[in-house]
Amino acid sequence: MTDPTPTRTLAELADGIRVAMLTLAGPAGLEARPLTVQQVQGDVVWFLVGDGADWLGAVDGPAHLSFVDDRTWVSATGRASVVQDPATIEELGDPVSGAWFEEGQCPLALRFDVDHGDWWTAPNAAKVAIGLVKAKVTGSEPDIGERGEVA
Numbered sequence: 001m002t003d004p005t006p007t008r009t010l011a012e013l014a015d016g017i018r019v020a021m022l023t024l025a026g027p028a029g030l031e032a033r034p035l036t037v038q039q040v041q042g043d044v045v046w047f048l049v050g051d052g053a054d055w056l057g058a059v060d061g062p063a064h065l066s067f068v069d070d071r072t073w074v075s076a077t078g079r080a081s082v083v084q085d086p087a088t089i090e091e092l093g094d095p096v097s098g099a100w101f102e103e104g105q106c107p108l109a110l111r112f113d114v115d116h117g118d119w120w121t122a123p124n125a126a127k128v129a130i131g132l133v134k135a136k137v138t139g140s141e142p143d144i145g146e147r148g149e150v151a
Contacts, residue, residue, distance in 0.1 A: 008071070013024050020045065030064075044112065047112070077131050078116075082111075119147065122145035123145065
């Protein structure tokens with residue numbers, strides 16, 4: 001028997017989405033922050049962060065990552081870690097990323113390894129509205145998008 005849950009790769013789902021929300025456990029509970037995506041390689045997402053960020057102490061451990069655009073939502077659980085390898089940091093760098101670091105800060109690579117992820121897609125708002133009206137009139141289930149797991 002085949003698994004009916006559709007799967008898509010993280011790279012495919014996150015293509016074109018430049019910002020992700022990283023959620024970590026902090027002193028007051030869960031804390032989320034937006035980070036610019038530098039690279040997606042298989043089930044690993046890379047970011048650059050400044051070494052002076054006050055939240056870096058919470059990075060080594062379980063984490064949550066979410067991507068959103070106007071038609072796609074991705075939620076992933078995994079582990080975050082800081083990588084200080086100069087070659088990795090240089091490979092991830094680009095002309096724009098350096099602008100985010102305060103004077104005197106050095107970039108560090110933040111690695112997020114996905115353990116599990118789910119995704120949802122929906123057509124544009126007009127198509128969703130039409131689908132909801134059609135479902136109401138016909139008594140059928142609305143076709144308002146797809147859901148699956150990150151492969």
